[in-house]
Amino acid sequence: MNVSMEKASDESRIVLRAEGVWKSYDDGAISVLKGVNFEVIEGQTVALCGPSGCGKSTLLHLFGGLDSPDRGHVSVNGVEVNRYRNLLHLLRYEVGFVFQLHNLIPDLTLEENCLIPAVAAGVDRRIAQARLQELATRTGLTHRLGHRIQKLSGGERQRTALCRALMNRPKILLADEPTGSLDEQTSAAVFDLLLEVVATEGVTLVMATHDRGLAGRCDHLMEMHDGRIHEPVSA
């Protein structure tokens, strides 16, 4: 009884789910995901580890609605991500992305880059500014708000990308090699901040990474090989 209640409780807390997901490119010539089954419970931090091309990024893209599976089902917050799903709502409010290459707009300032999701969602300017201040304080970027992206260091850029991803208070953060372009020291610092912020904000984190050292600091570490997820490894 106790076990089934626990199961039911876990079931209701699943925020990301992939069921038998297949994905290939070039008309099936390149098979990236081969029947992936994957679940993430609310508030967890999960690392996807594996070699390049094993499908980590593709899986994140599927969860963000940026791509669609050939077969199988992907759902976020209990709702399947397909063409009937409001993908704008998903991208604006439910998930945030952080990429390896920060993907900031170079001619805009740090502040303007961070405010882009708020502009997209039509968030009131004052509310957006207050949120930006909150995130900038948390990530130590308040003194850099007016600076252009070109003037920022790699670590600052990635912290900016983190602020932007969390601007509209999504409860899921999808991070694709977030420290992949940083040196070891900066990488560790940014990752510390990432874990701290997701914990403070109560955000679920799914991170694709090569770095087993960083991956080991997540709640769960999933191994991906050849388009499949292997049994979770306890961190």
Added chain:
Amino acid sequence: MIFLKLIVTNLRRHRIRSFISVAGIAFSVAAMLTVVTVLQGAIGMFSSILSSDSEIIVFERNVSDLFFSSVPTAAWEEISRWPMVAHADPVLFGIVSSSDHPIITCFGVTASDARIRQNAWTAGDRLAFAQHPDDVVLGERAAEFLGAKLDDHLPIGHGVFHVIGILKTANGFEDGGVFMPLNSAQAFFHKEGTSSVITIKLRNKDDAALFKSTVKARYSNLIGLENAEFTRSYSQFRILKATAWAVGGCGLLLGGFGVANTMIMSVFTRIREIAILRVCGFSHLQIAAVIFGESAAVSLAGAVMGLLTGSCLLYALKLIPTLHGYVDVTLQPAILLIVTLLALITGIAGAFYPAAYAMRVRAVEALRFE
């Protein structure tokens, strides 16, 4: 604000490309403004010739050009006697030539014509007009370019005429024209017993409809039109206006292609940026708005630059002595508005394909390839 910055950022990023696009629209707008304004001015001047102290013009129905119109003198004499008519003045238009000046407009008029009565005579005596068949009066500019002065004997066409006066008129056509007594002009142009038009001044303007219907009933081959009606319906004016707008439109179309080219390049060079905006939650429409905003900014800047350039050009044309009186630099608000709107529409139309392309950008593909 960020939306605006996203629009302006890309223009600033590619300054030379943006400038070339703006210049393309600007030159098109300037050309359109200049051509349309000059032609409108010319039409206005021609209309004012016909409307000198008159409200209605009578001419031959269905004639393609007033130079070919033939109104019998008998009709003029009869219309003059109608009770609603204050006065009726026949005018015969013709083209004469002199050495070095192959085209000079000639006006065959009576001594009672408003042009003879009301314009300022800088030389000669207006009472002397039409006393002798070989007398002519010159417009001030005609006297200038013909190098003629009072009492000169001037070879015009196959005849030699005595200059008995020089008059100054604000109308460029008239100022560059030769005024002959009507009978002399009829003989000179072999149009005895006819004039090109009759200009009518009514005793009461409210009788215009009655006058026109009376002309229609009495003379099946003649038509009477109020001045505004004439300006609107005269086929030569319509052809001129259509030509002006067509020439300007072609220029603008070329400018539009320039904008389209710029916008396509703009979209191609910022595909990654568009993908980022998509990932941040920008809708297709918001992406399109950025692209359309960019093209609208180019068009608007081009329109403003073009209007300034066109205005300067018109003022420069006005300063050329030989064009004095021909160029009316009064910029009509309607023309400014139409030209600006056309520039905007052209620019925005040029952004349709680029915007559609931008809307189709798949974020996942754009981001996958570094």
